[in-house]
Amino acid sequence: MTLALDRKTANLDALESEAIHIFREVAGEFDRPVILFSGGKDSTLLLHLAIKAFWPAPVPFALLHVDTGHNFPEVIEFRDRVVAKYGLRLVVAHVQDWIDDGRLTERPDGTRNPLQTMPLLDTITEHKFDAVFGGGRRDEERARAKERIFSLRNAFGQWEPKRQRPELWNLYNGRHRPGEHVRVFPLSNWTELDVWNYIAREKIDLPDIYYAHEREVYLRDGMWLAEGPWGGPREGETLERRTIRYRTVGDGSCTGAVDSDASTIEEVIAEVAASRLTERGATRADDRLSEAAMEDRKREGYF
Template sequence: MTLTDIRLDALDRLESEAVHIFREVAGEFDRPVILFSGGKDSTVLLHLAVKAFWPAPVPFPLLHVDTGHNLDEVIEFRDRTVERYGLRLHVASVQDYIDDGRLAERADGTRNPLQTVPLLDAITNNKFDAVFGGGRRDEERARAKERIFSLRNAFGQWEPRRQRPELWNLYNGRHKPGEHVRVFPLSNWTELDVWRYIERERIDLPQIYYAHQRQVFKRDGMWLTPGPWFGPADGEELVTKTVRYRTVGDGSCTGAVESDAADIAAVIAEVSASRLTERGATRADDRLSEAAMEDRKREGYF
């Protein structure tokens, strides 16, 4: 077989790019870390990291910023995955910051915007110089602006004007003491790419990504799960629906969608027909303003 006989399909090319990025970071940085929440994107990210360094173990620890309002199924999956691969997991707890007064609970109960300070403290305290995230450009306008290697200043802030050109798969990881680089190996993937890769690689996910019956209540046009995040409130009726989650996050602002997609083939068909990204359809924290995500990224958010 010659090189001309090798034909890579779209998923092969995306996988190859992501593996290259992981290995590039391993060669350029001293203390990388992978953000891992147990959601589909971070699970695919971890799967790619395992492939990049196999048969050696993944040489980076994991970091989860835990809002305390995560769905139980996701936390159970997170812990099971960490044990399966024998990885080190750092947990930055929003609840700890609320308990000791460093953060205050929001009136709306949403904790996603409160993740920034614990994240930046964890990066600083552990001296992480490269932070892998599962962000994709198709998710949201602010994420579409970001490079694969995204420099953050000494305060962890994103400065769009300091974005560097990335030509011919050359990535510039130079940074000053105190700065770090966010790295997004899934930048060029779409939600449909992610699901097709999950199908091809037979990647295990939390079962809430597939249709199941659940008690939910409606708020701001979304079906939310009841929990310690102030819901359901007066006038919000609790009903049983067949739903699934397209994305997972803080339970107070991450909605489920009505769906009969109980297996991966049905999910792929559903995503193929959708005209809304998962964040646009199910994330209330992105509806706070037209520039909600960009504002949070400038402060140091994912």
């Protein structure tokens, strides 16, 4: 048992050290970095690591949230509370603004996750952000497994796999032409279990929906979805009250819950350790649109 604990501690220490190094590297290489922050567990972990990286100085980056308007209220409340607690600057790109002025059109299925790309790229351009921190991890999805820690995006914000650069000996190449930017993923080498073990060790606060609670949900395509402004249930779908929790949070129209009694972080860790499905594969309908759904969106400029 002691050996296992020592290994877990060493693993978390190494992951933390790597992430802090990446934050400091970006601070030294780029002029206007920004951290994508939604209030979800991965972006909250990112912010925690950024605070550690620069303590006792304040975090030298702004935060950016592309708000679909279909987020869970508990997560938005948590986001705003964290921003106020640390005195951070939050830039919010509201997808609804792009819909209202005609730059975007609502999808027939009601999901707004794929609509985030244009607001994200427009906001990056408007604020001249040259490095954008994201909470993506390689264990989440196959397209993300292909991506480097420093991921160059072209002048259109698109990901080009052939332009990925080698990252030997923790050396990161942030060079980019005017109009290009770099997405930076300090959590690339973390797993979902690493994230939860670190959250437990550091006593990081999260939105309550990550833990078991009762909620009215309906079943669609094998996932429990919640009723909300995004629509549903449809004809033939029935609301029922169940004890569930969320493994990941995003647009409410495509983020499913899982049946769970895990109400403490220790119980969540045990549940994650026993799972054989990734969090996105189990609970994100937008990743099921096609075999290459995520990779297609990344090529367009998605997270």
